[in-house]
Amino acid sequence: MEALYATAVGVLTACGIYLVLRGRTFPVIMGLTLLSHGVNLFLFASGRLALAAPAVIGESADPTDPLPQALVLTAIVISFAMTAFVVVLALRAAVELRNDHVDGVDPEEDWRP
Amino acid sequence: MMLLSTVALPLLGALITPLVSRRSTAILPALIAGTIGITMVSVLLSQAPDVLGGTILIEHYPWLPGIGLSPAFRLDALGLFFALIIAGMGLLITLYAHFYFAGKHGAVRFHSLMLAFMGAMLGIVTSENLLFMLVFWEMTSLVSFVLIGFHQDERPARRGARMTLVITGGGGLALMAGVLLIGNSVGSFQLSDILAPETALTSDPLYPWMLGLVLIGAMTKSAQFPFHLWLPNAMTAPTPVSAYLHSATMVKAGIFLLARLNPALGDTDAWLYSISTAGMATLLTGAFIAMFKHDTKELLAYSTVSHLGLITLLVGLSTRMAMVAALFHLLNHALFKAPLFMMAGAVQKATGTRDMRRINGLWRTLPALTVISAVAAASMAGLPLLGGYLSKKMFFIESLGAPVIMPLQWLTPALAAIAGLFSAAYSFRIFHNVFFNGKPQDLPVWPPKNPGVGIQIPAAVLALAVVLVSWHAESVVHGLIGPVASAAAGVALPDYDMHQLHHIGTAFFMSLAAMLGGLLVYMAREPLFRLYDQLPPADAREIFEWLMTRAGGRAERLVHALENGSVQRYIALIILSAIVLAGPVLLSGIQWHGGETMTPVDPLTGLGLVLLMATAVGAVLGHHQRLFALLLLGSAGLFVTLTFARFSAPDLALTQLSVEVMAVIIMMLALSFLPQTTPRESSRLRKGRDLGVAALGGLGIGLVSFAIMTRPHSTIADFFLSQSKPGGGGSNVVNVILVDFRGFDTLGEITVLGIAAVAVFALTRNLQLKDRIPQERDQYWASNPHPLILRTMARPILPIALMVSAYIFLRGHNMPGGGFIAGLITAVALSLQYMAGSLAWAHERMLTPFRPLIGLGLLLACGTGLGSLLFGEAFLSSWFGHYKLPLLGHLELATALLFDLGVFTTVVGATLLILANLGKLMTVHGPGKEIG
Known part of the structure; x- marks a missing residue:
């Protein structure tokens, strides 16, 4: 299971990196989302993979490590905030620069006024 | 106090002089400088008999003793000798300068800088701590720079000043490195320790570096060949400056340094030959x-x-x-x-x-x-x-x-x-x-x-x-x-x-x-002059300028090569440098499998993970069709949710689920303004490069993750697990960590969330979407924005969802749930009303002061934390008790619940502020008045 899980983390990260390196804002935002999925799963796995052992006292005899979970929980919320911010930033940039390239310059058209 | 004031008084005078002297021709600046000079000389002379007799005065002022950074002053015979020259000569130069500048502009500036220089120079010769000596050392270089360029409007003055700064400043850097090596070897930056007889720097393996670096510092400052070039070019300074800095004092600083460190570094062949x-x-x-x-x-x-x-x-x-x-x-x-x-x-x-x-x-x-x-x-x-x-x-x-x-x-x-x-x-x-x-x-x-x-x-x-x-x-x-x-x-x-x-x-x-x-x-000078004139002209200044121009050009080209304005390249460079930095460590013979036996793969979980990978890869392959890719991205999020749920993290699963819903809604909203497709514009080469970088990055992270998971698990979790109930009063350890053990972190997180939401509000503020990019065709988007079934269903769902949210919130301390999750569920339920009805419809029926809501939540969380101070506890300590209430039965009340309420409020406010303001842009009626 660990090997498969690690592969999934690696694939998510690789997909995230590839998309982050694209030239248009929307794929970059999607890439950031995938990248944060990868990172969250990576952090979460540092508490090891346990089945049916939630970190709730009384629920299981050998509860899993709650600390990475607490870390990842806040990380999820923060990355949501970041995604929202980047989305709006991309919108604003697209409206003001009249293109959605990350450099603010569309390589395909001569946008100069 | 005596030595401290010896340095501080001139520096203070340097600050005061320009403040009190309005007219530059007045006698006041010279008077201040002269008074300080006389005071310095008499104070030093009063110490002379003792100090020349062998007494060493040392003053310590503890500041940052932990890193060896404490101002300390020292007056021994060597320091006194130099200090007397500095103060005495300063006094005479003040008098000279008064007549030199008589009636001319710039006297105030000169006297102020002169005093600053005097203070710094006295600092060099009376420093007990080498780090502080360095500070004064650099200070003299800077003051010298300003004084050489005193006539700023003259080109030679500016060039001479720049040359001095480059040479003496560069020497100062070398000296700093040398001093750090010395301090590192001795374990102290105090001269008393460095000059102590038992210090054996000369047998240190780094001794050649120490000597060389200190020597460069001394040689640049004291204009030794081949660094002497700056001194003749410094003659553009007013004559009092040349007489004081560039003949009597500053240029002697290097010699002082050599004399000072002579007991520690001297008496070797290297010292003899090089110097x-x-x-x-x-x-x-x-x-x-x-x-x-x-x-x-x-x-x-x-x-x-x-x-x-x-x-x-x-x-x-x-x-x-x-x-x-x-x-x-x-x-x-x-x-x-x-x-x-x-x-x-x-x-x-x-x-x-x-x-x-x-x-x-x-x-x-x-x-x-x-x-x-x-x-x-x-x-x-x-x-x-x-x-x-x-x-x-x-x-x-x-x-x-x-x-x-x-x-x-x-x-x-x-x-x-x-x-x-x-x-x-x-x-x-x-x-x-x-x-x-x-x-x-x-x-x-x-x-x-x-x-x-x-x-x-x-x-x-x-x-x-x-x-x-x-x-x-x-x-x-x-x-x-x-x-x-x-x-x-x-x-x-x-x-x-x-x-x-x-x-x-x-x-x-x-x-x-x-x-x-x-x-x-x-x-025989006349024929000699003629002979000298026939020597090939080697104007060092021109060579220096040429070198500077070349260095500047090189630096500019390097900057342009690295910083060409392409965000894509920056990101690639950042990721590449991370790979390059981490790569050698990972490749240096680490055993990937840590030895723990792996858990068996059960078919369902395995399928889930495979589907997770498939959706991610699908999103990449299909990213040119944005809506399609976004749907796949949403599914990936759902599979992440399932993964969390499967591996015993119900809180994470709940959070991820509600976040995923909100995130996809927001991205959908954005997508309706952006082009529906991504042009295929990356060259084959770039795609290959990006694929390579991505593969390396993914491989690295995957391997590290594998290596971690197969290693024995050592954790501090036991503390949290055992203290959660008795210390935090809750059995859901994840929630107790969030609101109690690590409450301060959570406070930081919700603050960031609030800031992001307010930033979104600000960015959407004057956004005119009539400027939107021309769409190809609105083919994906439904013509009927508010479908009937959704509209009908959304209304009864709201109270149920809110009840679920309240339940999740209340049970959070003991069961999966809590403020974050409840807040997100509430936000999702409310945003459903937006989608089902319309913005205007929803706002008629809803209170929308979202920004005050964020503030209220933060205030509540902070207030709970501060409240514990009233009871003499540390910030954010929690308290709980068990009560039996009529009708509700047994109830546990904890202050952590109040904190969690703050979290809840902030999350609701922030999420809805983001959503409402994005949604506002969609309305056919234009931006309208601001929301939140």
């Missing part, structure tokens, strides 16, 4: 070039270079009495060179030029100055029985007894004599050319006017001092120089045998030869 060779090269270069300079100040500058070389050579020689000779010559040089600079300034005032081919025969106009200069120049030439003669003869004697630093035994004395010859020649020249040698030739100011008595007084005082020191040479050498040299050498030196100075032996004939040879060279 004496540098000194000898400087001595000869300076003396030779000085002869051929027609500008009085330039001649004096090269002469200073040469004398600094002589002193450095003596410090390097390490023979028994060389330090005495070095320090005695340093004193003599300060006394005879400053009046000559003052003369040059006065003569420039009188004639309007410094060109010795035009200034001649001034003795009629300036009879007093002629006498003063005669004394100073004679001492510089080394005419018998003056101070310069005595110290130069000491130098010859030491050179005869010097260890063989050149291949031949006689080379050192021979070169010393040649240098002496040229020094005699240029001394004759500056005196004879200026005051005699026929009549002045087409002076800019005609007839030459007497610049007044005032400006000549400081020079006269110094000339008198030259005579007095020469007259009482024996008591000066025994009473002052002896103790100072002993402090520098680190051991008590015996009295210098003054009789050998009057002995007629080899050294005497060397002096005689130098003197007569100098006279001959001077008499």
Whole structure:
């Protein structure tokens, strides 16, 4: 299971990196989302993979490590905030620069006024 | 306090002077500077008897003792000697400058900078802590930079200033590295520890680096070959600056440093060879070039270079009495060179030029100055029985007894004599050319006017001092120089045998030869000048400028290569550097499998993980069709949710689920304004590069993750698991960590969330979407924005969802749930109303002060934390109790619940603020009034 899980983390990260390196804002935002999925799963796995052992006292005899979970929980919320911010930033940039390239310059058209 | 105020008083004066002096011609700035100068000199003199007797005054002011950074001051004989020169010379220069600047603009600026320099220089010589000495060291470089560029509107001044800054500043950096090495080896930056006899720096394996770096610092500051270039170019400074900084004090700082560190670093072959060779090269270069300079100040500058070389050579020689000779010559040089600079300034005032081919025969106009200069120049030439003669003869004697630093035994004395010859020649020249040698030739100011008595007084005082020191040479050498040299050498030196100075032996004939040879060279000057003019012109300044321009161009090209404005490239570089930095560590033979047995793969979980990968890869492959990719991205999020749920993290699953919903809604909203497709514009090469980078990154993270998971699990979780119930009063450990153990972190997180939401609000504020990018076709988007079924279903769902949310919130402390999750569920339920109805419809039925809501939540969370302070507990300590309430039954109330309520409120406010403001952009009626 660990090997498969690690592969999934690696694939998510690789997909995230590839998309982050694209030239248009929307794929970059999607890439950031995938990248944060990868990172969250990576952090979460540092508490090891346990089945049916939630970190709730009384629920299981050998509860899993709650600390990475607490870390990842806040990380999820923060990355949501970041995604929202980047989305709006991309919108604003697209409206003001009249293109959605990350450099603010569309390589395909001569946008100069 | 005494030593601290010695440094602080001038620095304070530097700040006060410009504040209190309104008119630059007033006497006030000079008065302030003069008062401070007199105070300094008298304070130092009052300490002189004790300190010369061997007492070392040390003052400590603990500041950051942990990293060895505590200001500490130290006054021993060596420091006192330099401090007296600095303060005494400063006093005379203040007087001189008052007349020099009389009626001219800039006096306030000059006096203020002068005081700053004096404070910094006193700081160098009285620092006990080497780190603080470095600070003062850099300060003198900076003040010197400003003073050389005093006439900012003149190009040579700016160039000279820049050259000085580059050379002395660069040397300062080298010195810093050297000092750090020394401090690291000794374990302390205090001089008392570094100079202690048991410190064995010379046997440290890094000793060559320490010596080399310190030497570069000293050589740049003291204008040693080949770093001497800056000093002649610094002559663009006003003459008082040249006389003070660039002849008497700052350029001696390097020599001070060598003398100071001599006990710790000296007495090795490396020390002997490097320092004496540098000194000898400087001595000869300076003396030779000085002869051929027609500008009085330039001649004096090269002469200073040469004398600094002589002193450095003596410090390097390490023979028994060389330090005495070095320090005695340093004193003599300060006394005879400053009046000559003052003369040059006065003569420039009188004639309007410094060109010795035009200034001649001034003795009629300036009879007093002629006498003063005669004394100073004679001492510089080394005419018998003056101070310069005595110290130069000491130098010859030491050179005869010097260890063989050149291949031949006689080379050192021979070169010393040649240098002496040229020094005699240029001394004759500056005196004879200026005051005699026929009549002045087409002076800019005609007839030459007497610049007044005032400006000549400081020079006269110094000339008198030259005579007095020469007259009482024996008591000066025994009473002052002896103790100072002993402090520098680190051991008590015996009295210098003054009789050998009057002995007629080899050294005497060397002096005689130098003197007569100098006279001959001077008499033969006309043909020599012609010969010199035929030498290939090697203007160091031009070479330096060329180097600077080239370095600037290189740097610019490098910056443009790295920073070409492409965000794509920046991101690629960042990720690549992370891979490059981490790669070698990962490849250095780490065992990937940590040894723990892996858990078996059950088919369902395995399928989930495979589907997770498939959706991610699908999103990448299909990212040109944005809506399609976004749907796949949403599914990936759902599979992440399932993964969390499967591996015992119900809280994470709940959070991820609600976040995923919100995130997809927001991205959908954005997508409706953005182009629906991504153009295929990446070249094959770029795609390949990005694929490579992505594959490497993914591989690295995957391998690290695998390595971690297969290693034995050591964790601090046991503390949280055992303390959760008794300490935090809750059985859901994840939630207890969030609201109690790590409550401060959570407070930070919700603050960030709030800031992001407010930033979104600000960014959408004046966004005019009629400017939106022309769409291809709105093919994906439904023509009916509010479908009937959704509209009907959404209304009954709201109260149910809110009830679920309240339940999740309340049980959060003991069961999966809590403020974050409840907040997100509430936000999702409310946003459903937006989608089902419309923005306007929803807002008619809803309170929308979202920003105050965020503030309220943060206030609540903070207030709960602060509340615990009232009970004498640490910030965010929680308290809980169990109550039996009618109707509700058994209930546990914890202050952590209040904190969680703050989290809940902030999350609801922030999420809805983001959503409502994005949604606002969608309405066909335009942006409308602001929401939140």
